[in-house]
Amino acid sequence: MVTGAASGIGRALAVRFAGLGMRVVVADVDEAGLAETVTMIEGAGAEALAVPTDVAEAAAVQQLADRTLDRFGAVHVVCNNAGVFASGTCWEAPLEDYAWLLDVNVWGVVHGIRTFVPLLLAQADGGHVVNTASMAAVTSTPYAGVYTMTKHAVLALSESLYHELTFAGGRVGVSVLCPEAVATGIADAERNRPARRRPVDAARSPEAALTDQAIRDAIAAGVDPALMAERVERAIRERRFYVLAEDEWRRACETRLEDIRLGRNPTFSVPGAARAEET
Numbered sequence: 001m002v003t004g005a006a007s008g009i010g011r012a013l014a015v016r017f018a019g020l021g022m023r024v025v026v027a028d029v030d031e032a033g034l035a036e037t038v039t040m041i042e043g044a045g046a047e048a049l050a051v052p053t054d055v056a057e058a059a060a061v062q063q064l065a066d067r068t069l070d071r072f073g074a075v076h077v078v079c080n081n082a083g084v085f086a087s088g089t090c091w092e093a094p095l096e097d098y099a100w101l102l103d104v105n106v107w108g109v110v111h112g113i114r115t116f117v118p119l120l121l122a123q124a125d126g127g128h129v130v131n132t133a134s135m136a137a138v139t140s141t142p143y144a145g146v147y148t149m150t151k152h153a154v155l156a157l158s159e160s161l162y163h164e165l166t167f168a169g170g171r172v173g174v175s176v177l178c179p180e181a182v183a184t185g186i187a188d189a190e191r192n193r194p195a196r197r198r199p200v201d202a203a204r205s206p207e208a209a210l211t212d213q214a215i216r217d218a219i220a221a222g223v224d225p226a227l228m229a230e231r232v233e234r235a236i237r238e239r240r241f242y243v244l245a246e247d248e249w250r251r252a253c254e255t256r257l258e259d260i261r262l263g264r265n266p267t268f269s270v271p272g273a274a275r276a277e278e279t
Contacts, residue, residue, distance in 0.1 A: 001025040001068055001075050001116070003055050003108065004082030006033025008184030009132065009177075009225045011040070013079050016229035018046035025068045025075070027053035028082065029192050054194075055082045055108030061115045075119060077236065080112035081132040081177075084189035087211035090145040094199035097146050103197065105150035106157075113161060117172065126171030128236045131158045135178045135249035139256050141270050143211040162241050175235040179228050180245035180271075181218035247271065 002017070004010035005026035011033075014024045018041040026041070026048060028034050034050040041048040049071050053064045068075050084104045086097040109131050120127035136144065137151035158176040165172045204212070235243045244250055248271035255269040 001027065001064070001077070002079040002081055003027045003053065003064075003112065004132070005037050006030035007037075008186065009179065009182060009228045010079070010081045011037045012225035012229040013081065013130075013232060014048075015040050015044060016226070016233055017077065018044040018048070020233070021046065022077070023047045023049075023072050025049045025051060025064070025072070027051045027055070027064050029054050055080075055111060056103035058111045058115075061108075061111040065115045065119065069119070074123060075116060076123075076125070076127040077130065078112060078116040078120065078127065079130040079132070079232075080109040081130070082108045083132060083134075083186065084192070085144075085147050085186045085215065086189075087144050087147070087215070088205055088208035089143060092205050092208075093146050094201065096197045096199040100193055100197035101146050101150045105147070106153045109154050109157065113157070117161075117165075120172045121165075121168065123171075126173075128173040128175065128239075129161070129165075130175045130177060130232055130236070131161075132177045132179070133158065135180050135245050135253065137176075137178055138244070138253040139249065139269070140266060142268075143207045159241075173236065173239045175232065175241055175243055177228060177232055177235075177243045178245065180247055180249045181222040182225055182228060183219055183222040184225060187212065187216045187219050 002010050002014045002024065005014045006028035014026050014037055017024050024041050024046060026034055026037050029052065031052050034052065038048045038050050049067065051064050051067050054060045082104055084101060086101060117129060131154055133154040134151040136148045137155035140148055155176055158174060162174040165174055231243050252269040252271055255267050259267055
């Protein structure tokens with residue numbers, strides 16, 4: 001079962017699992033995108049079920065689980081992958097941005113864990129949970145504080161979940177995917193923002209506009225989502241928790257960890273920042 005499966009990493013995960021002969025349940029608020037993903041899964045010779053789902057709603061995620069069990073009788077890999085992005089300074093970001101990103105990025109994972117983990121624990125053969133965070137979860141960048149905060153929350157929750165499931169007997173594994181810049185549609189996440197989370201004042205600060213453009217540029221040159229799916233498959237097989245990038249983001253993470261170890265003030269270490277300043 002994969003949320004956020006109408007495009008990007010979620011679609012790549014679904015197609016990857018289909019290629020392995022798994023039956024796949026895909027969920028998203030984008031019904032047209034879900035239909036395209038189902039076509040790709042069926043093209044790989046696998047069986048698919050599309051369930052339009054707003055992961056921000058506990059009842060919707062419960063319905064997703066119910067339909068999964070009704071159709072297939074069990075679930076073995078659960079990918080809490082849906083995510084959205086908004087930029088701006090922490091003090092200027094509207095409350096609607098905080099609410100929307102918390103709804104999807106954090107509550108979506110919470111609902112996935114609370115709904116599906118009991119099912120995995122009840123199965124004799126267990127299963128595996130994959131929560132999508134970001135390399136933003138192991139770094140901190142300006143003008144994306146709301147997004148960064150939510151991804152730090154996903155990582156911390158996933159680490160606690162890992163320990164708890166280990167103490168519960170270890171039949172259910174956990175991995176947390178921390179992607180770098182990936183060629184996805186997250187820069188256009190606004191298209192799926194619900195009306196109740198739209199700010200009354202839609203004006204964007206200069207910092208937000210610059211960050212939005214930087215994100216678009218990074219995504220345009222980003223890695224193929226299929227690489228994320230490959231990493232996830234490998235992590236599940238190896239029962240490995242951290243699924244991290246191996247590029248400048250990894251070095252930025254190491255810089256942050258060194259800041260914490262030494263108790264020094266945060267170092268500004270954002271991949272590509274030096275090149276951007278030069279140009």
